[in-house]
Amino acid sequence: MTAPLSALLGDSATGPQSPEEAWTAAAQLLVQDASDYFESAARAGAGDPRAIALGRATCLLNLQPKTEGNLRGARELLEGVISANRTDEPGLHARYLLARIAQVHAFEPDRAAAIRIYSELYAEVPAHPLAQCAIVRASLLRLYAPGAAEAKRPLLAEFAELAPRLTDPTARRELEQVLADAWMQVFDSPADALPHLLEIDRLGLARRTSRMDLWVRTAEMARLSGRTDLAAMFYRRFLEATPRDARVRLVRERLAEVEGAR
Amino acid sequence: MRERVLNSIGIGLLVVCFAISLSRILLHSKQEADPEVTTLRFAHWQLESGVRDALDAMAREYEAQWLARGRKVRVEQLAIPERVYPNWLVTQLVGGTAPDLIQLGIGINDERTARFFTPLTREVGEPNPYNKGTALESVPWRETFVDNLGSSLSYNPQLLEYYGIPMSIYTIRVFYNKALYREIAGDAPVPRTYEEFVALCRRTIEFGRAHRRPLVPIAGSRYNAPYLMSDLFASQTQRAMLAIDRPRLLHADDNVREMAFIDRRWSLHDEPVVAGLELMREVSGFMQPGFLEVSREDAAFYFAQQRALMVVTGSWDAVSFRSQAPFEIGVFPIPLPAADHPRYGKNMLGPFSEAGIGTGMSFGLTRSARDPLLALDFLHYLGSLPASRLFTERSGWLPAVVGVEPAAAAEPFRPFTEGYPEGFSLVRADMETARIVGKHMYLLPGENGLDAFLDALGKDYPRAVLQDLWSSDRGRARALIRNDTTLTALDALARIHPDDAEIARKRAELRDAQFGVELGHERSRWMLRERGLPVRRE
Numbered sequence: 001m002t003a004p005l006s007a008l009l010g011d012s013a014t015g016p017q018s019p020e021e022a023w024t025a026a027a028q029l030l031v032q033d034a035s036d037y038f039e040s041a042a043r044a045g046a047g048d049p050r051a052i053a054l055g056r057a058t059c060l061l062n063l064q065p066k067t068e069g070n071l072r073g074a075r076e077l078l079e080g081v082i083s084a085n086r087t088d089e090p091g092l093h094a095r096y097l098l099a100r101i102a103q104v105h106a107f108e109p110d111r112a113a114a115i116r117i118y119s120e121l122y123a124e125v126p127a128h129p130l131a132q133c134a135i136v137r138a139s140l141l142r143l144y145a146p147g148a149a150e151a152k153r154p155l156l157a158e159f160a161e162l163a164p165r166l167t168d169p170t171a172r173r174e175l176e177q178v179l180a181d182a183w184m185q186v187f188d189s190p191a192d193a194l195p196h197l198l199e200i201d202r203l204g205l206a207r208r209t210s211r212m213d214l215w216v217r218t219a220e221m222a223r224l225s226g227r228t229d230l231a232a233m234f235y236r237r238f239l240e241a242t243p244r245d246a247r248v249r250l251v252r253e254r255l256a257e258v259e260g261a262r
Numbered sequence: 263m264r265e266r267v268l269n270s271i272g273i274g275l276l277v278v279c280f281a282i283s284l285s286r287i288l289l290h291s292k293q294e295a296d297p298e299v300t301t302l303r304f305a306h307w308q309l310e311s312g313v314r315d316a317l318d319a320m321a322r323e324y325e326a327q328w329l330a331r332g333r334k335v336r337v338e339q340l341a342i343p344e345r346v347y348p349n350w351l352v353t354q355l356v357g358g359t360a361p362d363l364i365q366l367g368i369g370i371n372d373e374r375t376a377r378f379f380t381p382l383t384r385e386v387g388e389p390n391p392y393n394k395g396t397a398l399e400s401v402p403w404r405e406t407f408v409d410n411l412g413s414s415l416s417y418n419p420q421l422l423e424y425y426g427i428p429m430s431i432y433t434i435r436v437f438y439n440k441a442l443y444r445e446i447a448g449d450a451p452v453p454r455t456y457e458e459f460v461a462l463c464r465r466t467i468e469f470g471r472a473h474r475r476p477l478v479p480i481a482g483s484r485y486n487a488p489y490l491m492s493d494l495f496a497s498q499t500q501r502a503m504l505a506i507d508r509p510r511l512l513h514a515d516d517n518v519r520e521m522a523f524i525d526r527r528w529s530l531h532d533e534p535v536v537a538g539l540e541l542m543r544e545v546s547g548f549m550q551p552g553f554l555e556v557s558r559e560d561a562a563f564y565f566a567q568q569r570a571l572m573v574v575t576g577s578w579d580a581v582s583f584r585s586q587a588p589f590e591i592g593v594f595p596i597p598l599p600a601a602d603h604p605r606y607g608k609n610m611l612g613p614f615s616e617a618g619i620g621t622g623m624s625f626g627l628t629r630s631a632r633d634p635l636l637a638l639d640f641l642h643y644l645g646s647l648p649a650s651r652l653f654t655e656r657s658g659w660l661p662a663v664v665g666v667e668p669a670a671a672a673e674p675f676r677p678f679t680e681g682y683p684e685g686f687s688l689v690r691a692d693m694e695t696a697r698i699v700g701k702h703m704y705l706l707p708g709e710n711g712l713d714a715f716l717d718a719l720g721k722d723y724p725r726a727v728l729q730d731l732w733s734s735d736r737g738r739a740r741a742l743i744r745n746d747t748t749l750t751a752l753d754a755l756a757r758i759h760p761d762d763a764e765i766a767r768k769r770a771e772l773r774d775a776q777f778g779v780e781l782g783h784e785r786s787r788w789m790l791r792e793r794g795l796p797v798r799r800e
Contacts, residue, residue: 020758026751027768028376028421029744034751055754062747089757097750104742140781144788170770174777181781185508206770209412210778213511220510244408246615246683247512 019047022055035059050090053077057097061105071105092130095121099134103141115141132171135162140178149186156182163199173203184217190224197221198230212242216251228258298334300633302640303361305340305354307347307368308623312581314341316656323652324643337640344368355628362637363625363644366415366426370626379626381423383764385638386411392646397665403645407662413620419775420744422768426624427645428662429653430578433616433675434489436597437565437583438572440590445469446571452594456494456541456606459597463548466571481570482549483561484700490574490596491542492687493614497598498538499685500611502528506686514686517782520731523724524793530720534609535688539712541599541606546707554703562586577675581658584671593674615681621662694729698722731786732798738783745776 016022016037026034038055041047057077060070074097081094095117103114118138122131139159143152159179166172180196183189197218205211219234235255239248308314321337328335340361342350348369354360355378366375386404393399398406407428411417416426438452446462446469453459463479470477480490496514503514506522522528528535546553550564558575565573566587574596584591598613599606625644631637643649650663658671668676689696702718705711752769759765787797 020755023751023754023758027748027755029373029748030376031747051754054750058747058750062744066743093750093753097746100746104739104746136777137780140784144784146788146791148792170773177777177781181509181785184510185785188508190510206767206774208410210774216512217510220512224510244410244617244679246618246681248617249615249680250512250611250682 031062129168132168136174190221194221231258303338304363305361306365307344362631396647415624428621429623430659456599479548481561481564481573482553485558494541495538496684498609502534503685513683519686611682613681616677617679694726
């Protein structure tokens with residue numbers, strides 16, 4: 001009657017004993033455990049020093065309490081990784097994390113520095129998925145830099161040109177999300193948002209709840225844009241996938257409405 | 263002499279208590295030491311009568327099943343009062359003495375979940391062996407629950423793993439004293455609309471006066487009253503919710519409401535908002551004076567002592583009320599205004615759907631379980647169709663497993679799924695808007711209460727909305743910081759195991775979530791700046 005349990009049933013009290021276990025701990029928010037391993041590995045001179053430095057820096061970003069000293073330590077470790085090679089895998093990850101520190105982690109964020117690092121990464125290795133991920137984040141920061149909404153239209157045109165050049169599906173989808181969201185929330189323009197929502201759907205979302213929301217949103221944008229066939233298709237897709245959602249009756253009524261209008 | 267007798271009685275009582283305690287400890291130790299018996303322990307805070315009996319019946323049934331297979335298993339239930347549960351839990355977890363299964367919720371955060379509980383993601387993707395011979399025999403365990411384990415007590419979106427197996431779902435209803443109702447309303451059916459509800463409340467007041475009985479229509483408290491008042495308010499903002507729904511999600515969202523308020527796309531003086539406040543004001547007049555100052559227990563006493571005809575609470579209270587109140591209890595849904603109501607109907611879409619209600623009373627498997635395979639087996643049993651049927655029959659609570667019909671006592675609580683999304687609320691739960699609405703609420707029932715309430719609220723509300731937005735942004739920033747480490751770790755694991763589907767799933771899901779948070783964070787701060795507002799507390 002019993003089923004096999006996951007390998008994670010082991011004793012968590014002993015702490016990580018290898019880089020893989022340390023990364024597993026970090027992925028489970030057990031950052032102190034992961035940090036203890038990477039720090040002791042660094043002291044013992046065990047493993048690849050650049051990989052260990054990347055692990056130490058990653059943990060320093062989330063160790064509690066958050067301190068300026070930890071952030072400075074993380075920056076120094078990442079710069080050490082980059083100084084050995086700035087375009088191999090550890091080097092690219094270290095540069096990406098440096099940009100994240102400037103954008104997200106620093107007590108006083110430096111958006112300009114983050115945009116510069118992200119953009120350089122993309123300029124140097126445009127085909128690399130991490131670099132494409134970086135250029136999307138640079139685009140997001142540029143779009144929402146201080147400035148009136150109307151001044152953002154040329155940026156949206158620039159991003160729309162960039163999007164097809166992104167070969168990594170996740171990065172491409174994220175840029176389409178930036179475009180769709182801006183047309184919806186900043187300009188309230190369903191017709192402009194719709195093609196980007198369709199592209200997001202083509203590329204796919206991992207989370208079920210995100211997909212359900214995307215289908216409702218796409219159907220609504222299509223309805224408001226007069227694309228009744230498209231609206232009906234997405235309303236139906238939502239209803240088929242979601243028998244249990246407080247929006248089902250409303251979506252059913254919207255579907256009947258657009259079908260009646262055809 | 264008298265003192266000596268009293269002292270002897272006291273000492274005698276002490277000796278008896280000590281002897282009972284000692285015998286219980288010795289008995290327990292003997293049972294624990296029996297090498298032929300495997301003991302499983304599970305802990306929860308559901309002290310409501312009926313629930314413990316149901317869990318006990320399930321434990322005995324499970325023991326009998328194992329005995330029939332030739333193994334002696336003993337299941338021990340630990341019911342811990344809610345007030346001490348978090349401290350008790352932390353002590354047990356840190357001390358390595360935690361029970362095998364623990365109810366998740368209070369006292370548990372992400373780090374404790376990761377450190378002390380076993381992920382069940384692989385297990386919930388496979389059929390539950392205890393569903394063999396039922397319609398759910400070949401269905402993945404996750405899909406045998408009414409919410410597909412979508413509640414945060416089952417699936418942890420930060421850790422991207424399933425940890426909890428739920429037992430029940432909850433709905434909110436109006437409970438009423440059937441005998442008293444017959445005295446007041448005769449054979450009239452229970453109210454189905456707000457208009458009929460108000461008529462019943464007025465009739466109750468007249469009845470109390472005529473019979474010189476201290477009687478109010480509704481027992482209120484700071485715990486119970488918001489259930490009724492927030493539903494009535496949200497009935498009036500259903501259409502307004504669609505009007506401000508710029509992301510076109512067709513449901514209420516705190517951030518959307520707050521940004522729309524900042525953008526002046528709705529205000530406290532809009533007709534639907536005022537109508538919602540009018541409804542709140544009217545029902546507040548049907549509760550006992552000072553209800554906002556009293557506790558949940560006080561409202562329950564008021565109702566049980568027949569000083570109130572009704573009380574509004576959740577299905578979790580049903581069995582306790584039924585066992586404690588010396589009268590028969592009836593239940594009906596919170597009555598909202600009818601669609602053709604001349605004043606309130608035009609703001610509404612219709613009755614609320616309860617389809618989105620998540621599951622609760624979820625149990626997690628601790629890493630310190632002495633026999634983890636058996637503990638997982640017991641969890642499989644608890645989350646099976648036959649056990650869920652037994653649970654609803656014995657507890658009177660709603661079942662969490664699909665295909666299990668609620669017991670007769672739970673039938674009035676069955677979720678209503680043919681409704682519409684609720685409108686927006688005036689507040690974000692537990693945040694500044696909730697605090698200031700609560701602070702001024704005492705004004706609402708008074709003379710010219712609506713105007714006084716709106717005047718007072720109007721002064722504080724814009725600042726409170728801004729504070730809630732800041733708070734939400736701080737939460738987003740914290741999530742971004744935390745997720746950067748998790749994503750980097752998952753990237754490293756993906757390089758070690760490039761073909762591991764589970765790592766790939768976690769990366770994809772977290773990146774989805776992370777980018778959504780980042781986008782909302784950047785847009786929200788830009789919008790505040792563009793409107794000349796600070797992006798954080800200055």
